Amino acid sequence: MxxxxxxxxxxxxxxxxxxxxxxxxxxxxxxxxxxxxxxxxxxxxxxxxxxxxxxxxxxxxxxxxxxxxxxxxxxxxxxxxxxxxxxxxxxxxxxxxxxxxxxxxxxxxxxxxxxxxxxxxxxxxxxxxxxxxxxxxxxxxxxxxxxxxxxxxxxxxxxxxxxxxxxLAKHAIAYGAFRSIDLKAGETIVIGPATGNHSGAAVQVASAMGARTIAVGRNLNALRRLAESIPRVETVALTGNTGEDFKLLSQFGPIDAFMDYTPAGLETPPYLKAFALSLKPYGRGVLTGFPHGDLSLPYALMIAKNITIRGSFMYQPEDVRGLIKLAERGLLKLGxxxxxxxxxxxxxxxxxxxxxxxxxxxxxxxxxxxxxxx
Ligand SMILES: NC(=O)c1ccc[n+]([C@@H]2O[C@H](COP(=O)([O-])OP(=O)(O)OC[C@H]3O[C@@H](n4cnc5c(N)ncnc54)[C@H](OP(=O)(O)O)[C@@H]3O)[C@@H](O)[C@H]2O)c1
Structure with a gap:
Protein backbone atom coordinates (compact mmCIF):
# COMPACT_ATOMS: atom_id res chain seq x y z
CA MET A 1 0.00 0.00 0.00
CA LEU A 168 -15.97 -1.09 20.28
CA ALA A 169 -13.74 1.62 21.73
CA LYS A 170 -16.71 2.64 23.96
CA HIS A 171 -17.39 -0.97 24.90
CA ALA A 172 -13.75 -1.31 25.98
CA ILE A 173 -14.21 1.25 28.78
CA ALA A 174 -17.06 -0.77 30.27
CA TYR A 175 -15.23 -4.07 29.85
CA GLY A 176 -12.20 -2.63 31.69
CA ALA A 177 -14.46 -1.46 34.53
CA PHE A 178 -16.26 -4.81 34.82
CA ARG A 179 -12.98 -6.72 34.85
CA SER A 180 -11.70 -4.39 37.56
CA ILE A 181 -14.49 -5.66 39.84
CA ASP A 182 -14.28 -9.23 38.52
CA LEU A 183 -17.83 -9.36 37.15
CA LYS A 184 -18.77 -12.96 36.45
CA ALA A 185 -21.30 -14.70 34.19
CA GLY A 186 -24.58 -15.22 36.02
CA GLU A 187 -24.06 -12.34 38.45
CA THR A 188 -26.53 -9.47 38.76
CA ILE A 189 -25.21 -5.96 38.16
CA VAL A 190 -27.03 -2.64 38.45
CA ILE A 191 -25.91 -0.05 35.86
CA GLY A 192 -27.02 3.52 36.26
CA PRO A 193 -27.65 5.68 34.49
CA ALA A 194 -27.88 3.11 31.70
CA THR A 195 -29.22 5.05 28.74
CA GLY A 196 -26.21 7.23 27.82
CA ASN A 197 -23.72 6.84 25.00
CA HIS A 198 -21.14 5.11 27.22
CA SER A 199 -23.47 3.62 29.82
CA GLY A 200 -25.72 1.95 27.21
CA ALA A 201 -22.57 0.37 25.78
CA ALA A 202 -21.89 -0.93 29.31
CA VAL A 203 -25.29 -2.68 29.39
CA GLN A 204 -24.36 -4.45 26.13
CA VAL A 205 -20.99 -5.54 27.52
CA ALA A 206 -22.35 -6.80 30.86
CA SER A 207 -24.87 -8.92 28.96
CA ALA A 208 -22.18 -10.23 26.59
CA MET A 209 -20.16 -11.26 29.65
CA GLY A 210 -23.15 -13.32 30.81
CA ALA A 211 -24.38 -11.08 33.63
CA ARG A 212 -27.98 -10.16 34.37
CA THR A 213 -28.22 -6.37 34.13
CA ILE A 214 -30.60 -4.06 35.94
CA ALA A 215 -30.55 -1.00 33.68
CA VAL A 216 -31.52 2.08 35.63
CA GLY A 217 -32.57 5.50 34.38
CA ARG A 218 -35.28 8.07 33.70
CA ASN A 219 -35.84 7.74 29.98
CA LEU A 220 -38.49 5.01 29.74
CA ASN A 221 -38.26 4.70 25.93
CA ALA A 222 -34.51 4.24 26.03
CA LEU A 223 -34.79 1.71 28.88
CA ARG A 224 -37.41 -0.25 26.94
CA ARG A 225 -35.16 -0.26 23.88
CA LEU A 226 -32.25 -1.63 25.90
CA ALA A 227 -34.40 -4.43 27.33
CA GLU A 228 -35.82 -5.32 23.92
CA SER A 229 -32.44 -5.35 22.17
CA ILE A 230 -30.13 -6.94 24.73
CA PRO A 231 -30.53 -10.30 26.52
CA ARG A 232 -30.80 -10.56 30.33
CA VAL A 233 -31.71 -6.89 30.83
CA GLU A 234 -34.31 -5.75 33.39
CA THR A 235 -35.14 -2.07 33.75
CA VAL A 236 -35.93 0.22 36.65
CA ALA A 237 -37.09 3.83 36.48
CA LEU A 238 -35.67 5.40 39.63
CA THR A 239 -37.57 7.94 41.68
CA GLY A 240 -34.65 9.91 43.17
CA ASN A 241 -35.78 8.89 46.68
CA THR A 242 -33.19 6.54 48.22
CA GLY A 243 -35.72 4.47 50.20
CA GLU A 244 -38.04 4.04 47.20
CA ASP A 245 -35.15 3.28 44.84
CA PHE A 246 -33.72 0.71 47.28
CA LYS A 247 -37.15 -1.00 47.35
CA LEU A 248 -37.30 -1.07 43.54
CA LEU A 249 -33.85 -2.61 43.29
CA SER A 250 -34.56 -5.13 46.07
CA GLN A 251 -37.20 -6.86 43.91
CA PHE A 252 -34.30 -8.48 42.01
CA GLY A 253 -32.84 -10.14 45.10
CA PRO A 254 -29.26 -9.62 46.29
CA ILE A 255 -27.23 -7.50 43.88
CA ASP A 256 -23.65 -8.65 43.25
CA ALA A 257 -22.28 -5.43 41.82
CA PHE A 258 -23.07 -1.96 40.52
CA MET A 259 -21.61 0.41 37.99
CA ASP A 260 -22.15 4.15 38.39
CA TYR A 261 -21.78 6.03 35.07
CA THR A 262 -22.89 9.48 36.22
CA PRO A 263 -22.29 12.20 33.58
CA ALA A 264 -20.15 15.28 34.13
CA GLY A 265 -23.22 17.53 34.22
CA LEU A 266 -24.30 16.17 37.63
CA GLU A 267 -22.56 17.13 40.84
CA THR A 268 -23.13 13.80 42.55
CA PRO A 269 -24.98 10.56 41.69
CA PRO A 270 -28.56 10.85 43.03
CA TYR A 271 -28.95 7.06 43.14
CA LEU A 272 -25.55 5.90 44.48
CA LYS A 273 -26.76 5.34 48.03
CA ALA A 274 -29.58 3.10 46.80
CA PHE A 275 -27.08 1.14 44.67
CA ALA A 276 -24.75 0.67 47.65
CA LEU A 277 -27.60 -0.34 50.00
CA SER A 278 -28.83 -2.97 47.56
CA LEU A 279 -25.47 -4.78 47.38
CA LYS A 280 -25.13 -8.21 48.98
CA PRO A 281 -22.37 -8.75 51.57
CA TYR A 282 -18.97 -8.62 49.80
CA GLY A 283 -20.67 -6.82 46.89
CA ARG A 284 -18.63 -4.57 44.59
CA GLY A 285 -19.22 -1.21 42.97
CA VAL A 286 -17.31 0.56 40.20
CA LEU A 287 -17.38 4.31 39.55
CA THR A 288 -16.86 5.17 35.86
CA GLY A 289 -18.65 8.50 35.35
CA PHE A 290 -17.28 12.01 35.85
CA PRO A 291 -19.55 13.97 38.22
CA HIS A 292 -17.69 16.99 39.58
CA GLY A 293 -18.76 16.73 43.25
CA ASP A 294 -18.23 14.39 46.20
CA LEU A 295 -19.80 11.11 47.30
CA SER A 296 -21.85 10.29 50.36
CA LEU A 297 -22.25 6.66 51.47
CA PRO A 298 -23.49 4.92 54.63
CA TYR A 299 -20.07 4.32 56.23
CA ALA A 300 -21.00 1.67 58.83
CA LEU A 301 -22.99 -0.37 56.34
CA MET A 302 -20.09 -0.40 53.86
CA ILE A 303 -17.90 -1.85 56.62
CA ALA A 304 -20.47 -4.30 58.01
CA LYS A 305 -21.12 -5.70 54.52
CA ASN A 306 -17.48 -5.72 53.39
CA ILE A 307 -18.28 -3.64 50.34
CA THR A 308 -15.58 -2.77 47.80
CA ILE A 309 -15.98 0.39 45.72
CA ARG A 310 -13.35 1.44 43.20
CA GLY A 311 -12.84 3.86 40.35
CA SER A 312 -12.03 2.82 36.81
CA PHE A 313 -10.48 5.07 34.14
CA MET A 314 -10.32 3.58 30.65
CA TYR A 315 -8.81 0.03 30.55
CA GLN A 316 -5.78 -2.21 30.47
CA PRO A 317 -4.37 -3.58 27.20
CA GLU A 318 -5.64 -7.11 27.97
CA ASP A 319 -9.16 -5.67 28.37
CA VAL A 320 -9.18 -4.46 24.76
CA ARG A 321 -7.87 -7.82 23.50
CA GLY A 322 -10.54 -9.69 25.52
CA LEU A 323 -13.33 -7.39 24.40
CA ILE A 324 -12.43 -7.82 20.72
CA LYS A 325 -12.69 -11.60 21.20
CA LEU A 326 -16.21 -11.19 22.64
CA ALA A 327 -17.18 -9.36 19.43
CA GLU A 328 -15.34 -11.74 17.08
CA ARG A 329 -17.11 -14.72 18.66
CA GLY A 330 -20.49 -13.00 18.24
CA LEU A 331 -21.17 -12.67 21.99
CA LEU A 332 -21.03 -8.87 21.93
CA LYS A 333 -23.26 -7.71 19.09
CA LEU A 334 -22.35 -4.66 17.04
CA GLY A 335 -24.28 -2.22 14.89
N1 LIG B 1 -14.30 6.07 33.31
C1 LIG B 1 -13.91 6.34 32.09
O1 LIG B 1 -12.81 5.95 31.67
C2 LIG B 1 -14.80 7.11 31.18
C3 LIG B 1 -14.61 7.05 29.80
C4 LIG B 1 -15.48 7.76 28.97
C5 LIG B 1 -16.50 8.54 29.51
N2 LIG B 1 -16.63 8.60 30.88
C6 LIG B 1 -17.67 9.44 31.51
O2 LIG B 1 -18.87 8.72 31.60
C7 LIG B 1 -19.95 9.62 31.82
C8 LIG B 1 -21.18 9.15 31.13
O3 LIG B 1 -20.96 9.16 29.73
P1 LIG B 1 -22.15 8.96 28.68
O4 LIG B 1 -21.52 9.16 27.32
O5 LIG B 1 -22.89 7.71 28.94
O6 LIG B 1 -23.06 10.22 29.00
P2 LIG B 1 -24.34 10.72 28.24
O7 LIG B 1 -24.47 10.05 26.92
O8 LIG B 1 -24.35 12.20 28.30
O9 LIG B 1 -25.50 10.12 29.16
C9 LIG B 1 -25.83 10.69 30.34
C10 LIG B 1 -26.76 9.75 31.10
O10 LIG B 1 -27.03 10.35 32.37
C11 LIG B 1 -28.43 10.41 32.54
N3 LIG B 1 -28.76 11.58 33.35
C12 LIG B 1 -28.50 12.87 33.04
N4 LIG B 1 -28.93 13.66 34.05
C13 LIG B 1 -29.50 12.85 34.98
C14 LIG B 1 -30.13 13.05 36.23
N5 LIG B 1 -30.28 14.28 36.73
N6 LIG B 1 -30.59 11.97 36.91
C15 LIG B 1 -30.45 10.73 36.41
N7 LIG B 1 -29.87 10.48 35.23
C16 LIG B 1 -29.39 11.52 34.53
C17 LIG B 1 -29.02 10.46 31.14
O11 LIG B 1 -30.31 9.96 31.21
P3 LIG B 1 -31.60 10.77 30.69
O12 LIG B 1 -31.81 10.27 29.29
O13 LIG B 1 -32.65 10.36 31.64
O14 LIG B 1 -31.25 12.24 30.72
C18 LIG B 1 -28.08 9.50 30.40
O15 LIG B 1 -28.42 8.15 30.64
C19 LIG B 1 -19.43 10.98 31.34
O16 LIG B 1 -19.26 11.81 32.46
C20 LIG B 1 -18.08 10.66 30.72
O17 LIG B 1 -17.16 11.70 30.89
C21 LIG B 1 -15.82 7.90 31.71
Missing amino acids: SLPATYRALVCREYGQPLALETRPTPNAVPGSAVIKVLSALVDPSEKHRLLMAKRNVHFSQQPPFIPGNCAVGRVAAVANDAATLQVGQLVLLEGFIRGRDDPNAQALRAVYEGPSPSAKRLTHQDDLWRDGYWAEYTRAPLETCWPLDEKALIGGLGYKMSDIPY KSSGAEVTDGFTLDQHDEAIGKAHEHQVWGTQVNFEFKE
Missing part, protein backbone atom coordinates in the same frame (compact mmCIF):
# COMPACT_ATOMS: atom_id res chain seq x y z
CA SER A 2 1.63 3.28 -1.05
CA LEU A 3 1.09 6.39 1.01
CA PRO A 4 -0.19 9.58 -0.69
CA ALA A 5 1.88 12.72 -0.20
CA THR A 6 -1.00 14.46 1.60
CA TYR A 7 -4.23 13.63 3.43
CA ARG A 8 -7.31 15.59 4.48
CA ALA A 9 -8.42 16.06 8.07
CA LEU A 10 -10.82 18.10 10.18
CA VAL A 11 -9.04 20.32 12.67
CA CYS A 12 -10.23 22.03 15.84
CA ARG A 13 -8.16 25.23 15.90
CA GLU A 14 -10.13 26.80 18.76
CA TYR A 15 -12.99 25.52 20.92
CA GLY A 16 -16.28 27.18 20.02
CA GLN A 17 -15.15 27.91 16.43
CA PRO A 18 -16.05 26.02 13.21
CA LEU A 19 -13.75 23.11 12.34
CA ALA A 20 -11.24 23.59 9.52
CA LEU A 21 -10.82 21.06 6.71
CA GLU A 22 -7.08 20.95 6.10
CA THR A 23 -4.66 19.15 3.82
CA ARG A 24 -1.53 17.96 5.58
CA PRO A 25 1.58 15.98 4.65
CA THR A 26 0.96 12.25 5.31
CA PRO A 27 2.90 11.06 8.36
CA ASN A 28 5.48 8.29 8.12
CA ALA A 29 5.74 5.26 10.38
CA VAL A 30 8.35 6.41 12.90
CA PRO A 31 9.71 3.65 15.20
CA GLY A 32 6.98 2.30 17.48
CA SER A 33 4.15 3.39 15.18
CA ALA A 34 1.99 2.50 12.21
CA VAL A 35 0.26 4.71 9.67
CA ILE A 36 -3.38 3.73 9.29
CA LYS A 37 -5.77 4.43 6.43
CA VAL A 38 -8.92 5.32 8.37
CA LEU A 39 -12.04 3.58 7.03
CA SER A 40 -14.72 4.66 9.51
CA ALA A 41 -14.61 7.04 12.48
CA LEU A 42 -17.28 7.56 15.13
CA VAL A 43 -18.84 10.98 15.78
CA ASP A 44 -19.70 11.25 19.47
CA PRO A 45 -23.07 12.85 20.36
CA SER A 46 -21.22 15.22 22.71
CA GLU A 47 -18.85 16.62 20.04
CA LYS A 48 -21.11 19.45 18.87
CA HIS A 49 -21.26 20.85 22.37
CA ARG A 50 -17.61 20.09 23.25
CA LEU A 51 -16.01 21.40 20.06
CA LEU A 52 -18.38 23.96 18.58
CA MET A 53 -20.60 25.37 21.32
CA ALA A 54 -18.51 25.47 24.49
CA LYS A 55 -15.37 27.16 25.73
CA ARG A 56 -12.38 24.96 26.47
CA ASN A 57 -12.93 22.85 29.61
CA VAL A 58 -9.80 23.72 31.60
CA HIS A 59 -9.96 20.48 33.61
CA PHE A 60 -10.63 17.98 30.84
CA SER A 61 -9.64 18.91 27.29
CA GLN A 62 -6.95 18.68 24.64
CA GLN A 63 -4.96 21.74 23.71
CA PRO A 64 -5.83 22.89 20.17
CA PRO A 65 -5.04 22.57 17.36
CA PHE A 66 -5.99 18.91 17.10
CA ILE A 67 -7.91 16.52 14.86
CA PRO A 68 -11.03 15.30 16.78
CA GLY A 69 -12.34 11.73 16.94
CA ASN A 70 -11.07 8.94 19.15
CA CYS A 71 -12.82 5.73 17.97
CA ALA A 72 -12.12 4.36 14.48
CA VAL A 73 -11.36 1.38 12.34
CA GLY A 74 -8.73 1.35 9.63
CA ARG A 75 -6.22 -0.58 7.61
CA VAL A 76 -2.47 -0.56 8.26
CA ALA A 77 -0.90 1.43 5.41
CA ALA A 78 2.70 1.52 6.69
CA VAL A 79 4.35 0.02 9.71
CA ALA A 80 7.62 0.72 11.51
CA ASN A 81 10.46 -1.81 11.36
CA ASP A 82 10.16 -2.53 15.06
CA ALA A 83 6.62 -4.00 14.75
CA ALA A 84 6.60 -7.66 15.79
CA THR A 85 3.44 -8.88 14.06
CA LEU A 86 1.43 -5.99 12.61
CA GLN A 87 1.23 -6.21 8.80
CA VAL A 88 0.37 -3.76 6.05
CA GLY A 89 -3.25 -4.39 4.98
CA GLN A 90 -4.38 -5.64 8.41
CA LEU A 91 -7.69 -4.31 9.76
CA VAL A 92 -7.28 -2.60 13.17
CA LEU A 93 -9.42 -0.94 15.82
CA LEU A 94 -8.08 2.48 16.82
CA GLU A 95 -8.81 3.86 20.27
CA GLY A 96 -7.52 6.99 21.87
CA PHE A 97 -5.95 5.94 25.18
CA ILE A 98 -2.23 6.76 25.20
CA ARG A 99 0.12 5.66 27.96
CA GLY A 100 3.77 6.51 28.41
CA ARG A 101 5.91 3.54 27.37
CA ASP A 102 8.42 4.52 30.03
CA ASP A 103 5.65 5.35 32.55
CA PRO A 104 2.22 3.72 32.01
CA ASN A 105 0.78 5.98 34.71
CA ALA A 106 1.26 8.97 32.39
CA GLN A 107 -2.06 8.81 30.51
CA ALA A 108 -3.82 10.96 27.93
CA LEU A 109 -6.70 10.62 25.49
CA ARG A 110 -5.97 11.55 21.89
CA ALA A 111 -8.13 14.49 20.78
CA VAL A 112 -9.93 14.62 24.13
CA TYR A 113 -7.72 14.98 27.21
CA GLU A 114 -4.11 16.09 27.55
CA GLY A 115 -3.87 14.36 30.94
CA PRO A 116 -3.49 15.71 34.46
CA SER A 117 0.30 15.81 34.91
CA PRO A 118 3.29 17.31 33.06
CA SER A 119 4.42 13.79 32.11
CA ALA A 120 0.98 12.98 30.65
CA LYS A 121 0.88 16.30 28.78
CA ARG A 122 4.27 15.50 27.23
CA LEU A 123 2.64 12.56 25.39
CA THR A 124 0.34 14.80 23.36
CA HIS A 125 2.20 18.14 23.42
CA GLN A 126 5.70 17.05 22.41
CA ASP A 127 6.04 17.36 18.61
CA ASP A 128 2.20 17.08 18.52
CA LEU A 129 2.92 13.35 18.23
CA TRP A 130 -0.19 11.75 19.76
CA ARG A 131 -2.51 14.74 20.04
CA ASP A 132 -4.58 14.14 16.91
CA GLY A 133 -7.60 11.89 16.59
CA TYR A 134 -9.20 10.08 13.67
CA TRP A 135 -11.45 12.45 11.71
CA ALA A 136 -8.86 12.17 8.98
CA GLU A 137 -8.04 10.05 5.94
CA TYR A 138 -4.79 8.84 7.54
CA THR A 139 -3.42 8.77 11.05
CA ARG A 140 -0.28 7.68 12.81
CA ALA A 141 -0.81 5.54 15.90
CA PRO A 142 1.45 3.88 18.47
CA LEU A 143 1.73 0.15 17.64
CA GLU A 144 0.18 -0.82 20.96
CA THR A 145 -3.03 1.11 20.20
CA CYS A 146 -3.58 -0.59 16.81
CA TRP A 147 -5.70 -3.59 17.74
CA PRO A 148 -5.73 -6.31 15.06
CA LEU A 149 -9.21 -7.50 14.14
CA ASP A 150 -10.30 -10.83 12.65
CA GLU A 151 -11.75 -9.38 9.46
CA LYS A 152 -13.02 -12.77 8.27
CA ALA A 153 -15.04 -13.24 11.47
CA LEU A 154 -16.37 -9.69 11.84
CA ILE A 155 -17.02 -8.63 8.24
CA GLY A 156 -17.23 -12.01 6.51
CA GLY A 157 -18.85 -14.24 9.15
CA LEU A 158 -20.92 -11.86 11.25
CA GLY A 159 -21.64 -9.54 8.33
CA TYR A 160 -20.76 -6.28 10.07
CA LYS A 161 -20.10 -3.06 8.20
CA MET A 162 -16.90 -1.08 8.87
CA SER A 163 -19.05 1.56 10.58
CA ASP A 164 -20.27 -0.99 13.17
CA ILE A 165 -16.74 -1.45 14.54
CA PRO A 166 -15.49 1.89 16.00
CA TYR A 167 -18.05 1.79 18.85
CA LYS A 336 -27.82 -3.08 13.83
CA SER A 337 -27.71 -6.53 15.40
CA SER A 338 -27.12 -4.86 18.80
CA GLY A 339 -30.29 -2.79 18.42
CA ALA A 340 -28.42 0.36 17.43
CA GLU A 341 -29.10 2.52 14.43
CA VAL A 342 -25.86 3.31 12.58
CA THR A 343 -25.91 6.32 10.24
CA ASP A 344 -22.76 6.19 8.16
CA GLY A 345 -21.57 7.52 4.83
CA PHE A 346 -20.73 11.06 5.98
CA THR A 347 -17.64 12.51 4.27
CA LEU A 348 -15.34 15.02 5.95
CA ASP A 349 -16.93 17.73 3.78
CA GLN A 350 -20.28 16.88 5.44
CA HIS A 351 -18.92 17.40 8.95
CA ASP A 352 -21.56 19.92 10.06
CA GLU A 353 -24.29 17.49 9.05
CA ALA A 354 -22.59 14.51 10.72
CA ILE A 355 -21.90 16.36 13.98
CA GLY A 356 -25.46 17.77 13.98
CA LYS A 357 -26.97 14.34 13.36
CA ALA A 358 -24.98 12.80 16.23
CA HIS A 359 -26.02 15.68 18.52
CA GLU A 360 -29.74 15.01 17.83
CA HIS A 361 -29.75 11.77 19.84
CA GLN A 362 -27.87 12.01 23.14
CA VAL A 363 -28.92 8.53 24.08
CA TRP A 364 -27.73 4.96 23.59
CA GLY A 365 -28.65 3.34 20.30
CA THR A 366 -27.64 5.93 17.71
CA GLN A 367 -24.21 5.86 16.13
CA VAL A 368 -22.99 8.32 13.47
CA ASN A 369 -19.83 7.74 11.44
CA PHE A 370 -17.55 9.36 8.90
CA GLU A 371 -16.71 6.96 6.07
CA PHE A 372 -13.59 6.93 3.91
CA LYS A 373 -13.01 5.10 0.64
CA GLU A 374 -10.56 2.15 0.76
